[in-house]
Amino acid sequence: MRIRQHIPSFVDGVPPAAAEITDAVSLHRVPWIHAWSLDPGFHRFSQAPLSRAPVGETRSYTGGYLLMAEHDEGRVWWVVGYMDAKLAGLPDWVAPGRSSQS
Secondary structure (H helix, E strand, O other), rough: OOEEEOOOOOOHHHHHHHHEEOOHEEEOOOHHHHHHHHHHOEEEEEEEEEEHHOOOOOOOOOOOOOOOEEEHHHEEEHHHHHHOOOOOOEEEEOOOOOOOOO
């Protein structure tokens, strides 16, 4: 499956990187993804369908899932990239203050 790096809309002149991944292990081998896990507050990677994506995060991509980097036990999160489909072995992202049953 293909994953494309999220570049914030306020950044100009930086094309998003892309990679092919097959599972959660190969995800961690992608340098621009692995770099997120080196932060001391890193908690985990998770995924969210674009239909549940935060407002504004779907502007340049349709379909698939967001790859999220969670920090501080999930209280802080960042969109890292866009995946073509759900990745087996990666937990679902749950918004802080919401249960996974919501």
